Amino acid sequence: MASTPEVVVFGAGSIGCYVGGRLAATGATVRFIGRERVVAEVRAHGLHLTDWQGADLKVPAADVRIDTGPEALSTADLVLVTVKSAATEEAGQTLAPRLKPGAIVISFQNGLHNAAVLRGLLPGHTVLTGMVPFNVAAQGQGHFHAGSEGTLEVERHAVLAPFVEAFTRAGLGLKQHADIVAVQWAKLLFNLNNALNALANLPLKEELSQRAWRRCLALAQGEALAVLGRAGVKPAKLTPLPPGLIPVLLGSPDAVFGVLAKKMLAIDPKARSSMWDDLHAGRKTEVDYLNGEVVRLAHQHGVSAPVNARLVELIREAEGGQRRPWTGEALLADLKQAELTNVS
Numbered sequence: 001m002a003s004t005p006e007v008v009v010f011g012a013g014s015i016g017c018y019v020g021g022r023l024a025a026t027g028a029t030v031r032f033i034g035r036e037r038v039v040a041e042v043r044a045h046g047l048h049l050t051d052w053q054g055a056d057l058k059v060p061a062a063d064v065r066i067d068t069g070p071e072a073l074s075t076a077d078l079v080l081v082t083v084k085s086a087a088t089e090e091a092g093q094t095l096a097p098r099l100k101p102g103a104i105v106i107s108f109q110n111g112l113h114n115a116a117v118l119r120g121l122l123p124g125h126t127v128l129t130g131m132v133p134f135n136v137a138a139q140g141q142g143h144f145h146a147g148s149e150g151t152l153e154v155e156r157h158a159v160l161a162p163f164v165e166a167f168t169r170a171g172l173g174l175k176q177h178a179d180i181v182a183v184q185w186a187k188l189l190f191n192l193n194n195a196l197n198a199l200a201n202l203p204l205k206e207e208l209s210q211r212a213w214r215r216c217l218a219l220a221q222g223e224a225l226a227v228l229g230r231a232g233v234k235p236a237k238l239t240p241l242p243p244g245l246i247p248v249l250l251g252s253p254d255a256v257f258g259v260l261a262k263k264m265l266a267i268d269p270k271a272r273s274s275m276w277d278d279l280h281a282g283r284k285t286e287v288d289y290l291n292g293e294v295v296r297l298a299h300q301h302g303v304s305a306p307v308n309a310r311l312v313e314l315i316r317e318a319e320g321g322q323r324r325p326w327t328g329e330a331l332l333a334d335l336k337q338a339e340l341t342n343v344s
């Protein structure tokens with residue numbers, strides 16, 4: 001490995017530009033691979049990375065190495081895969097013939113199986129599961145803003161040692177976990193809100209400030225927790241409150257929630273979920289990799305998950321162009337009805 005390891009971001013979008021941009025702005029050697037639209041934007045404006053706590057970093061256009069082609073992969077020591085889940089297989093196929101021996105790959109994606117998909121396509125390489133806890137919104141003109149807190153998390157592995165300092169210097173952290181599956185499930189419980197946020201068509205903070213939307217999330221999480229219990233999966237504790245108690249907190253009245261869940265509401269007022277981004281841009285969402293995983297696990301264990309199945313159905317409907325103007329109350333009634341009739 002060269003004295004300064006080379007990091008390549010595969011999938012320069014919100015997460016890729018933000019994480020890679022902060023690494024580049026603080027001295028790491030980073031190259032980006034992305035689509036023409038993002039490449040043109042970043043070449044024109046450079047990268048501007050801000051966060052909700054006031055961090056403000058820039059990489060001038062002349063210093064950003066970004067391309068649509070995969071050439072940068074051949075010299076990468078570490079590849080961060082930051083495409084949406086449906087694009088993981090194609091990403092792996094692009095990486096496979098180009099990575100040099102010993103190159104390491106981290107999947108910084110939501111969902112459960114992206115690293116496994118990459119591992120299957122990249123035998124001989126160490127592929128690690130990562131987790132991004134914070135929200136990033138693309139603001140245009142190369143500006144990416146992180147609207148909530150958290151440090152990057154990753155599966156524990158000795159190969160990470162040469163890279164930890166760069167992530168720390170960038171203010172991103174790189175917390176290593178022995179049980180990354182537990183971390184992924186804990187994150188997925190939060191990501192059950194992605195579908196709700198997309199249907200609400202509201203910023204996350206506004207949505208989570210309304211009890212009816214929180215009660216929808218409590219229903220989806222409660223159902224998922226019951227399925228996890230049945231499957232013997234214990235989600236990690238990523239917040240001061242254990243995962244099992246979060247639905248109770250979510251169900252509390254607005255005034256109580258506002259006081260008890262200050263941290264959960266410490267979100268940039270404009271931030272929305274990545275699923276809202278996808279629906280808004282007319283792209284297929286990751287709902288199958290989030291709520292769909294709860295439905296699949298339920299079926300594997302001989303039970304059903306009607307609330308999450310209904311959310312998958314509603315998001316598919318919205319992907320197909322049918323956008324209903326949901327209120328939290330109307331969706332809550334719909335989800336309770338799905339639970340009652342229990343067809344999933």
Ligand SMILES: NC(=O)C1=CN([C@@H]2O[C@H](COP(=O)(O)OP(=O)(O)OC[C@H]3O[C@@H](n4cnc5c(N)ncnc54)[C@H](OP(=O)(O)O)[C@@H]3O)[C@@H](O)[C@H]2O)C=CC1
Pocket residue numbers: 010011012013014015016033034035038082083084085087090091094108109110111132133134135136137273274277283286
């Ligand atoms: N945004 C957020 O706040 C958070 C997102 N995440 C997760 O992080 C992952 C990435 O999300 P996000 O950054 O929002 O996604 P984006 O859609 O913003 O970024 C992914 C980018 O990769 C591009 N891409 C896909 N395939 C290729 C390819 N073969 N070659 C080059 N570029 C490619 C996409 O282009 P195109 O769309 O044209 O295919 C897109 O521009 C997801 O799993 C998401 O759930 C996790 C935490 C927070």
Ligand SMILES: CC(C)(CO)C(=O)C(=O)O
Pocket residue numbers: 110132133134135136190191194272273274275
């Ligand atoms: C950070 C969070 C939970 C919400 O933005 C997310 O993961 C997403 O939008 O996909």
